[in-house]
Amino acid sequence: MVSDECDHTWKMTNLRDGFIVTEKCYHCNKNRVYFSYEDVPPKDEYKEDDHYWNYAGSAQSVKFDMVCTRCEKTVPFEDLMGLMHCVGCDPECHVNIMSRICEGQNVWLYAALSYQLGEEVDLPVEKLVILTDYFTSRLRTPGKKILVVPGSLTRRPDLCRGEMLKDVGMLSLTPEG
Amino acid sequence: MTVKDLETKLNFKPLNKVTENEIDGAFISDMLSDVMAGAQAGSVWVTVQTHKNTIAAANLVDVPAIIVVRGKKVPEDTVKMADKVGVTVFGTDLDSFKVAVQLYEAGLKPVG
Numbered sequence: 506m507v508s509d510e511c512d513h514t515w516k517m518t519n520l521r522d523g524f525i526v527t528e529k530c531y532h533c534n535k536n537r538v539y540f541s542y543e544d545v546p547p548k549d550e551y552k553e554d555d556h557y558w559n560y561a562g563s564a565q566s567v568k569f570d571m572v573c574t575r576c577e578k579t580v581p582f583e584d585l586m587g588l589m590h591c592v593g594c595d596p597e598c599h600v601n602i603m604s605r606i607c608e609g610q611n612v613w614l615y616a617a618l619s620y621q622l623g624e625e626v627d628l629p630v631e632k633l634v635i636l637t638d639y640f641t642s643r644l645r646t647p648g649k650k651i652l653v654v655p656g657s658l659t660r661r662p663d664l665c666r667g668e669m670l671k672d673v674g675m676l677s678l679t680p681e682g
Numbered sequence: 683m684t685v686k687d688l689e690t691k692l693n694f695k696p697l698n699k700v701t702e703n704e705i706d707g708a709f710i711s712d713m714l715s716d717v718m719a720g721a722q723a724g725s726v727w728v729t730v731q732t733h734k735n736t737i738a739a740a741n742l743v744d745v746p747a748i749i750v751v752r753g754k755k756v757p758e759d760t761v762k763m764a765d766k767v768g769v770t771v772f773g774t775d776l777d778s779f780k781v782a783v784q785l786y787e788a789g790l791k792p793v794g
Contacts, residue, residue, distance in 0.1 A: 517719050520715075520719055522715070565713065565715070566715055567715035567716075567718070567719065569719065588718075588742070590735070590738035590741070590742075592734075592763070613741055613742070613767070615738075615742060640742055640743070643722070643723055643743055643744065644723055644743075644744040645723035645724045645744050646703075646723070646744055646746075649744065651742060668734055668735040668737075668738045668763075669735065670714050670715075670718060670735055670738055670739050670742065671714065671715075671735070672712075672713050672714050672715060
C-alpha cells in the first residue's frame with residue numbers, strides 16, 4: 506500500500522468534522538458504531554434485517570487522511586474511528602499489559618478503533634505504522650514515543666473504560682466551577 | 683518560557699506537579715480533534731474542557747501544560763492522569779481571551 510521508495514513524512518489532510526454515533530439493538534444487545542457527517546447526529550430508530558437499531562449516544566470527532574509531504578501519496582483513513590488511551594481498567598487486557606510495560610520506557614500506547622459497516626475491524630498494519638510514525642514525529646520530549654496498536658488487543662471491548670479521543674459533551678451545558 | 687513560569691510569572695494556579703518543560707507557543711481550542719490535528723509539541727493548551735481525555739490528547743501531541751479557564755472544576759481523575767503522563771494542569775477564573783493576552787504579552791506565539 507505504501508511505497509518503500511519514499512522515506513515518508515506524513516501529515517494530516519482532508520479533515521472532516523462529524524459525529525461518532527453508537528447504536529444499540531435492544532433485541533440482541535449488539536452495539537455498532539459509525540461516523541456521521543451530518544450537521545446533527547441521526548437519532549432515528551430503524552429496523553435492519555433482524556435488528557432494531559436505537560441511538561445510544563454520540564460525540565463530535567474528526568476524520569482525516571494522511572498524505573506524504575515528500576511523494577504526495579495519500580492514504581485514506583475512512584476506517585479509523587478514533588484513538589483510545591488505556592486507563593488500566595482491566596489487569597488482564599493486552600492493551601493494559603503493554604501500556605504498563607511501555608510507559609516505563611516513555612512509550613505511550615493508543616489503540617486504534619476501526620470500523621467498517623458498523624462492525625469493528627482491525628486497522629491494517631501499514632496504517633498503524635503511519636499513525637505511529639506521524640504522532641511520534643510530532644513529539645519534542647526526548648525519548649518519548651507514541652505506539653498505535655490494534656483495537657482488537659482490548660480484551661473486553663464491551664467493558665473497556667479507555668479514554669477515546671473524542672469531544673465529550675460539547676453539545677451540552679457544562680456546570681460553572 | 684517554562685511551564686513553571688506560568689505559575690511564577692503569570693500566576694496561574696497549578697493543580698498538580700509543575701514541570702520545567704519548555705513552552706514556546708499557545709493553542710486555544712475546546713475540541714480534542716482540533717488539538718490532535720493542530721496543536722504543536724511544546725505549546726500550552728487553553729480550554730474549558732476538563733474531561734480526562736483532554737490529558738490523553740495532550741499526551742498524544744506532547745503538550746506539556748493545559749490552562750483550564752473560566753473557573754471550571756477539574757475532576758480528580760483528570761489531575762491524576764495528568765500527573766501520570768507529566769502534563770501540568772492550571773486553573774484560572776479568566777476567560778480564554780484574557781489568558782491569550784497574558785500569554786502573548788509574555789512572549790508566546792499562537793500555533794495551529
